[in-house]
Structures are given as structure tokens and as C-alpha cells.
Amino acid sequence: MTSAFIETAAAPARRPMPGWARAALWVGIAVVAVSFTSYQTGLPELTASGTVQSAVRLGVPILFAALGGLWAERAGVINIGLEGMMILGTWGGAWAGYQWGPLAGLVAAAVFGALGGLLHAVATVTFGVNHIVSGVAINLLGAGTAQYLSTLVFEPVSQNPRESPPVPKFDTYSAQPFGDWLQWLEDLQRVGISDVAGILGGLLTGVSPITLLAYLLVPVSYLVLWRSPFGLRLRSCGENPVAAESLGVNVYLYKYSAVIISGALAGIGGAALILNPGQAGYLEGQTNNRGYIGLAAMIFGNWRPGGLLGGAALFGYSDGLQLRDGEITVHALFYAAALVLLAVVLLQMWRRNWFAGGVALVAAAIVYSIYWYTDELPEVLTAYTPHLVTLVVLAAASQRLRPPAANGLSYRRGS
Template sequence: MSTDAILSEVTAGPAAPRKRRLSTARILLIVAGVLIGLSLVHLLTGADDVTSQGAIQAALQAAVPIGLAGLGGLWAERAGVVNIGLEGQMILGTWFGAWGSLQFGPWIGLLVGIAGGAIGGLLHALATVTFGVDHIISGVAITLLAPGVTRYLSFITWGSAGATQSPALQPDQTIPRVSVPGIDHLAGLEKHHWFLISDLAGVLRGLLVDVSLVTVLAVLLIIGTWLVLWRTGFGLRVRSVGEDPQAAESLGINVYKYKYYGVVISGAMAGLGGVYLATVSSVIFREGQTGGRGYIGLAAMIFGNWRPGGLALGASLFGYTDALQLRRGSESLHALLILVGLLLLALAAWEILRRRNYIVGGAAGVLGIAAYVLFFTVDTIPTALVQAAPYITVLVVLALAAQRLRMPAADGKPYRRGG
């Protein structure tokens, strides 16, 4: 048997049944189902913002940095290293991306920001892989260190007046945006408020009009990650060291090297997410700009079961929730309680009747009933609840999805050559 065949058996492990995996067809069905559900909410409540171009653009803008952070977490954890330091690596990406763009232009700034995140990843790899520091402790240390480093760099670069933010980027210092030709003609269809057709027009305009090239790059990286990790020998070796490093070592693989690859690439992905925040979402570096997106990215990765397709769905969900709370959030989130309650009750019925999982089914049923009680008893959702919506979504989704998750077998476990 060849080395790659043995590695394939190692990485397969005690995986969940194949039917549970999110294939392309299943992802498309989920997307179509969500669009129909949002269209029904729009029809029943008249909440135009749930599928408007502006809401979808805001959701895409919120989802991209979350998705890039999650992609970083996926690379590290597939190599067996837990990267809690994604938040700190994103912070480094925001500062170096803004500084590089101000000094050398947008494309060099993009590379400098990626390099800043990669340096954070390299530091995490050095601590965890070489010196055996606990992964959580190292990640938290990097997240605590990064704000201090960027504050110091800001002070010596822009002076005391710019210690917490950079000068604003000029238009020629930002990454260009593109639109698909002719797609803006769908504006007329969106204004008619026809069921599904107008909603689809709004979604397409939000996804295809005035899109940053960094967004296009992020989509390509999700596809590229799947191709590299699941369709190449290099990816097979990375995944093998995250499943069973001793078995990989016995086949002649340098486990340390592939762990370094995974963690440095992880930091680079998080750094790119930071560049997006500083140069696309805004045109300035600001202290505290990441706002916990590194942690939400980890949640998206876990929701996606450590796979790129599921990660993209998780990032979209959290990004959409985050966008709505920033745009007339009370009205839109109140309307969405109809769809949320329906999905939770359907999940409860499925878990109880088909899987006989009474704990998850019961929890989903209680949450579904609570969603409808809230919808019928209040006209607007309290501001504090609106602001907490993205984080509540993260907790609820992870709690309900926990039964089907399978992390890499050696994720977070210490490794020593020959041991």
C-alpha cells in the first residue's frame, strides 16, 4: 500500500457518516431554502431590509473577515494546533495592512498585512510546536500582546495623536471594487417587491455590485483551501499530522514542518481578515477594530465541522446577523423571529422523531416557542438584545450543532518526535 493510501486511512478516522457531510448539492439546497424562507418573512411582515441590496452587502462585508479568521483556524486545527490567537493575528493584520497601504499602496499593503498575521502565526507555532507551550495559553498571550504592539507601533509611526488610529486611506490607497456588468439593471425588479423574484434580485445585487477584490480573493481562498487540503498530497500530509502525528512520523513525514505550515498559513489568513477590516470595511486602522471576530471565526469553523463549505455557511450566518443589528436591527430581527422559530421547531421534530435525541430536540423546541412568544408579545426587540444578536446566534448554533461535530483527533494534543 502506498504512503498516500495509508495517510488517507489515517485522516479518515472515525468520521461521521458520509450522509452528514455538506456536499455542494446540500449547500445549494440550504441556500435556496434560506432564500425562500427570507422571501416568506419579507412577504408576511413587509420588512424590506431582510433581502435588500444594502443588507446583503453589509452581510457580505461582515462575513468576509469572520470567514477568513475561520479559514485560518481550519488550517491550524487540521494540522493539530488550536489557534486561539486568531484575534491577535487579525489585529496585527489591521495595523500592518493600513501602514503598508499608506506607505506603498493597496496591493503592497495587502501583502504586508498578510505578512503581519503570518508573523503572529509563526510566533504561535514557535511556542506550541517547538517549545510545547499549551495552545490556549500561547493563543491568549498573542491576543493580549498584539494590541500593545500595534499601540506602540502607532505611537512611533504616527505620533501620540495617532496612537489609537492611523490617518485615513485615500481612494488610491484602497483595493479596487468591481461589479458584474448589467447586474445593476435588476434594481427595477427589486423595487417591485414580487415574492422571491424581487428578493433574488436584491441578493444578487448585494453580492455582485461594488464588490471589493479582497472579497473575491476570500471566496477563491475558501475554494482553494478545499482543493489543497482534500485533493493534494501536501494537504493530505497536513491533515495527517492533525489526526495521528505518530502514524505520520512513522511514514517519514516531518510532523513539525507540516504543523508550522498549517499555523503560519493560519496566521496569514487571519492577517488578511485584518487587512479587510482596515482597508475595505473602513479606510482607517482603529484600535479595537476586530471586535472579537477572530473568536466568531473559530465558532464558524466549528459550526462548519472543520470543513471549508460549512465554514462559509457559518460565516454567512454570523455575518448576516451582525449586519442586521447594525442596520435597523430591531425591525428586521423581529421579522426574522418567524423563520427562526420555524427552523427551531422543525429541528426539534427531526431530533425527537428521527434521531430520538430528546435533549437537543427539547432545547430546540423551547427556543422555537420562545422565538414565537417574543414575536407576538413585542413590536420591537430591545436594543441590548439586538446588539447581542450575533453572539447569541453563535451560542445557540454551536449548542444545537454539537452532536454532529468531529474535530481532528490530535487537535490541541502535545506532540514530541519519537514519543
């Protein structure tokens, strides 16, 4: 018994894989699954550069909303009102962009979104209103305010109370000569090589300043929230505000700052819908619940910047794919999803987690059966692909989530 104990103690402990490496592994598995699906189904649209460009364009607003949710909830304030703040951002961006250009529109969108965040902070932090109730009220107020202002300001110009006149856009940039070389590789239609070339070509072609800003804010948010004294104090307000107060942290100030920044980020996400190419200007209802999807991306990412980037990419890809012959291409995703689930089965078996592996195997069989026994999906379902993906992903990720401990709880100084 003693020798067995000594051998066990002497055996080196298996170090867990770093988070970035685990994320890179799953990204690689997903790319391989989609590439193999593209080859098996004869659908190059799955990895075409045009599909990836659409995914990036549609995923950037979701990414901004997810970052906004991250900042608020890390300070302990649930921000269901991201959708309303995005709506305010779309109107503010269209109004200022039409008057003074896209840069002014971007600033105005951040300001309008921040005003929505400020209102949410006043209700939840100062007056202790339930965070969900306040967020729903912000969504209703944002939609109603934008509708009223559109009737007041845009209708005399556009002759339509539900849309603005055309708004100037940001210029887009491409990585030359890499773009031409990647397009040549994509056109060769070689398994794996053309798929990777299409993905890289979509990421490096037609990039706007808002897209660059979105990707830049992911590492910046990580560095500020996890590697700075300001971020440490802010996150302490979301974990244990009473303990933070005892150490001299002004909890009210940090909660207000976080929720206002959250609203500004959501507002910029709204501006991305009108200042990026592909949309003439403000259009009533154009956010299409992306604020809620951004919140789902944040939860999928376990309240971490890198994770929410993956969630935004997933939702943006599913949204972009349904725009390109969606009945067939979205149907092919069932094949790719079955392959990913098989990878999950192998992982769980390697960990000797037999129950989780069995559940993943059953899920893989169901998903593949749907693919095998159907030829395409009804159009009424493909239109709601991002929302369905949101529900499935949240259900699958629910077991590993760890929100901030004091998230959504009321706080009173001295309590």
C-alpha cells in the first residue's frame, strides 16, 4: 500500500490544456468538419470567401453586443437591455452619419447606446429595480424612442417614417496581394486547401474599420478586465461587492462605469449594421434580436472575451449561411454538426465520462438522421437559423457555465 502511494505521488500530474489551446483545438475541429462536409455534399458555399465575408459582417454587431454584456455582467449587472441600446445606436448612428459622415455616426451611436446604459444603471444600481425588468423596459423604450425620432426627423427627408435616407459608409480594405492569391487557391477547389483559402480570404477581404475595432476590443477587454487594477476592482463588484466595499472600492462608481461602457459597446454594434457596406441606412427592426443573440454569445463564452468571440463567430456564420441558398446549405450543417458531436464522443470516452459520451453519441445519431432523411430545410426554418443555433448552443453549454457570483443581485452601500 505504501509503495502504491509512493508511485502515485511520484507520477507527474497531468497539466490541463490552456484555455487558448483548447479553443484553438475546437476551432480546428470545426473547420475540418465543415471542410469535409463541403467535399462530401458538393457545396463549396460552406467555406466560400463570400460566405465568410457575410458571416463577419453579420457577426460583428453580435460581437459588440456580447462585449457590452460582458462588461456589465462582470460588474454584477445583468443587461437584458442590449437590444434596446443597439436600437438607439442604429438611430443615432444613422442620424449623425447622414449629417456629418460615418465617423460622427460611430461616435453618436456610442453616445446613444451609453445613454441607454446610463438609464439602466440608474434603475438597477441606484434604485434597485430588478435587472430583468429594467432591461425589458430599456428594450421597449429604445424601440419606441427610435420609432418616434424616425417619424420626427427621417420622414420629412426619406418620406418613410421607418427608414432613414442613405448613410455614407466606411471604406473597406483588403490584404493585397494575398487576396488574389487566396482567391486563386479557392478557385482550384482542392479539398482542405481551397476551404482554408476561402476562410482566410473572407477574413482578409473587404474589412471595415468597425470590424477591426471589434476584433481589437476583444484583447483590450481581456487586458483591462483581467490584467489591470481597474478591471480587478470592477470584477470584484460582480463577485462580492460587500467585500470590495470593505477594501475601499466605490462599488456604485464601478457598476455605473461598466453599464455605461456596456451601452456604448451595444450602440456601436447597432452602428455596425448601418455604417458597414450592405445596408442603406437605418431601418426599423433591423437589429432583429441581435442584442439577445449577443447576450447568448457571452453566456456561451462563459463570460470570457475569447469565448464570446467564438460564440459571435458561430452565430454570424449560421446567419450568413442562410443567406446563400439557405435551405440546402443550412441543411448540410447537420452533417458537420454530427461530425463535431463524434469528436465530442471521442473526447468524453478518452476522459472515461461514459454518460456524457453516450448522450453525445445519441445526439450525433439524431442530427445525422435529420440530415439523411431530409433533402433540404423549409424556408420558414432557415430564416430563424441563428435563433435555433442560439437555443441549441446554450442548452449544450449550460453545464459548464460559471457566471459572476453576485450577478443580478441588488447591492446597497453598507449592507
